[in-house]
Amino acid sequence: MKIKNNIFLVIFLINSLFINKVFAEEKAILNFEGDNWCPYTCEEKSEVGKGIFLEITELIFKNQNYTIHFEMMPWARVLKRGERGEIDGIIGAYKEGRNKFIFPNEPILQSTNSFLVRNDSSWNFKDFNSLKSIHLGLILGYIYGGNLENIRKNAQKISESGGENAIQKNLARLNGKEIDATLDEHNVLVYYINKMELNKSMKFVGDLGNKSGLYLGFPKEKPNSQKLADIFDKGFIKLKKSSEYKKILNKYGITGKN
Structure with missing residues (x-):
């Protein structure tokens, strides 16, 4: 009787392990x-x-x-x-x-990267050469649709924000006149300038490359x-x-x- 019980116990344990494995895979x-x-x-x-x-x-x-x-x-x-x-x-x-x-x-x-400046700025993005006159705020680790190398070659100065809330940091620095412009994904910038109530003090001045x-x-x-x-x-x-x-x-x- 003990042998039968042991056999049933082994079978039960094997089935339980199999069911748990399947469940784990499914979830x-x-x-x-x-x-x-x-x-x-x-x-x-x-x-x-x-x-x-x-x-x-x-x-x-x-x-x-x-x-x-x-x-x-x-x-x-x-x-x-x-x-x-x-x-x-x-x-x-x-x-x-x-x-x-x-x-x-x-x-x-599909995404568009856009340049953002304060309303009192006269700068506009025309091509990479136009970056030579500005201090640009970027985000550490971003490649901006594959255009990072050209940005680095042409911008007068670049400051990169990292850590959490890097976009908000760049917008605060732009608003505080620490940088001349920032660049980020268009819809993301729209969201955060509205959230930070900066939409009336900032403007878009051109898109970078194709989508x-x-x-x-x-x-x-x-x-x-x-x-x-x-x-x-x-x-x-x-x-x-x-x-x-x-x-x-x-x-x-x-x-x-x-």
Whole structure:
């Protein structure tokens, strides 16, 4: 009788382990990181929501039984952790110059980088040569659609902000006349100048280059990165055909024209 009971116990334990393994696979957690870049990735206390990119990412992977765990970090740190394969993905990246990541075929959105100055400034961006007369505020780790090298070659002076809330730091420095201009993604700047009530004291004075895609990036160091990129591609194609996609964009005031 004891032998039978022991056999049943072993079978029960094996089945339990198998069920737990399957359940764990079905509820796999993906660790993503990004910086404070609203309306794309927003702070938890944001009045608008989690952000366009995070909502889309969660929706797509949820349909494939993945749970997204998102941490907000300074962008330079996000990149280093991603390159080393310490996380499953980064959110809101330009793929130019990012050869340590695998990207889906299609960007989440097309992005424009815009220059912002105070209202009392007479400076306008015409070409890279026009940067020779200004002190420009940038963000550590950003590549500005692959244009960072040309910016560095031409700007009279560059100061880079890092850490959390780097965009707000640059806007505060611009408002305080510590820098002459700052450069960032257009929709992000619109969000933060409104949030900081600087919209009446600042103006846009030109865009940098052509539009560039913003992507999820999956570290080449991780063996499942291509699989995750493929999952996102298939899910995103399906999502864009649904009303849910437009609903998310409209929530944040974005048209979503690619």
